[in-house]
Amino acid sequence: MPAIRVEGVTKLYRRYGRKRPGGTLKSAILSRVGRGVLAADFSVPALTDVTLEVARGEMTGIVGPNGSGKSTLLKLLAGIVQPTSGRVSVEGRLAALLELGAGFHPEISGRENIEINGLLLGLSRRQIAERFDAIVAFAELEEFLDAPLKTYSSGMAVRLGFSIAAHSDPDVLLVDEVLAVGDEAFSHRCLEKFAEFERAGKTIVVVSHDLALVSQRCRRAVWLEKGRIAADGPAAETVALYRERVAVEEASKRVEVVSSVGEGLAPSRPGRKARIGSGAAVVESVELLDAAGQRAGRIVSRQPAALRMRVKAAAPLSDFVFGYAISTVAGVAVFGSNTDIDGFVPGDFAGEGVVTLEIPSCDLAPGIYSVDAAAHARDGAPYDYRRDVLRFEVTADSPVAGTWNPERRWRFDGAIRWEA
């Protein structure tokens, strides 16, 4: 007997009175006499014909890009939204942790919030009273019980929310991306709690962007893509398939980015300023050229490539350096050099110019790389430093670990023999 059964479920989100933004009851009534005022204007499909069974005690991860229907699936399982067609059935008591502390009220105390949250999770007053001490102990909030919740840090609120849900003794636990919030130690305790649940034969469904967590902790993973199941199987396999797909998508997105660089729409890495500098010289565009000298987003490893930037000086300059840096998307530096390092002594630069760095053989390993391009003074003061101004993909016939794909030969001496 599966704990969760989803049969041919389609979920459309209906919109009422939204034909035009700010739809009104008046317009709905006026425009729809005889058509039923309470009919929906249009529908957005979130899930299409999803069929899924989860066995008791199976910890299942759900992965997929934003908007793929992961959260909708959890909400359907939790009974928060109803399927447009198809059936959802869940056996046993259910606890949904879609947002830790969703039911918390900032003005009332932790104690009072525990009671309300417990009731929301379907506990009776008596059960809440019995488990109260255990909930507080697990959350480590003894001293703050009577303080209003608004005085809690977000970590404290998260601990309390998880603790209440964990102590509601669910048969099925639904978790949506909530472990990312707490501190390391607490996430660890949550994971322990999951393991404990699993041993006790409880069913856990977790939505997460943390692919490592899914592949390590879950037995099974389901990959949702545009509201349909794209893959379903052992967690490690599903996650590997999904990762592959993400890499391909990223690469194709970079191609689009390249074509928009001219308009100054540089993608930025979080936490780093995308563009700094005085503006005395401006890097107007940066392009990658492939072996044929054509603008490209993808190049082949160990083929010629070139980086080309168009620069413009606001006023004539006698102190200028142009440089490029290449790093992996994870931020590991792979290459960096500039005209100063390579021995060019600036004379003068006025108006416009094009700076091309030709690489006869681009020995990068297959993967996605990010380019910084800069114009700056010899002392390093930036005129225009553009981080992550373009990304490109390097492909190769065979995979290589790391970032370097040098020309290479193997040699063997001694008693080593190879088949054919």
Next chain:
Amino acid sequence: MNPLSRTWRQRVLVAALTRRELVARYRGGLLGFFWSLVNPLLLLAVYATIFRVVFAPRTDVRPYAIFLFGGVLVWSFVSAGLIDTSLTFRANGPLLRKTPVFPEVFPAVAVAARLSHLVLGLPVLGAAIAFAAWRGSLAPGPAAFEFPIVLALLAATVWGFGLAISALALHFGDVRDLLANLLTLAFFLTPILYPIDSVPEKYRPLLRVNPFATFFAAIHETLFFFRPVAAFDWIWMAATAAVALLAGCYVFARLRDSIAEEA
């Protein structure tokens, strides 16, 4: 399952959320729960002064301040209750979107919280009536005991409207404005400022089309004139409450599934 039985099944939660609502409103304030007494007290003081000093007091209803106060106190429950139901799903969006809570509980909580405010303010009205009785200007009688029944039927009516309003307000942006305007209009078309007897007889049936008119006439009967409510009025009020609840349940049930999606 209909919205009423769903609410009944969640009555413990409704009670807890109502308490939370009251506690959260008053906690941290200087006067705390006294606010629920201070507001009506101030109102009473203003009326007593204005209608003694500024306006000539009506001769048919004296003391007019107490007459007015009873009606206004209950009216503030009706109008604040309905406005709160129109806001309740937005205010409780996270709960609706992220927990499997029955949406039915929220209109019930909104009405219950406002009803609690009213009940907390009633001692002020009681004290005013007692004072007037001591002065000899009012003669309280046993008809006052009918007031709780009138109030219960009124609360049921407000709840019924509230169910419909809460669900509609989520989908249509103008419901709140519409409601505010209707309430202003209704304030004058309901016997609050005046006794229903002062409305010319030929207009009275028309006035009763306003679902709240009979209730407020009955409130004046029980808490000011201390006369028993007429049988027809009882039937009319009970029918109003039943129709309001049925209509509210119908609209709510039609829109229920999308509440968690829109909130």
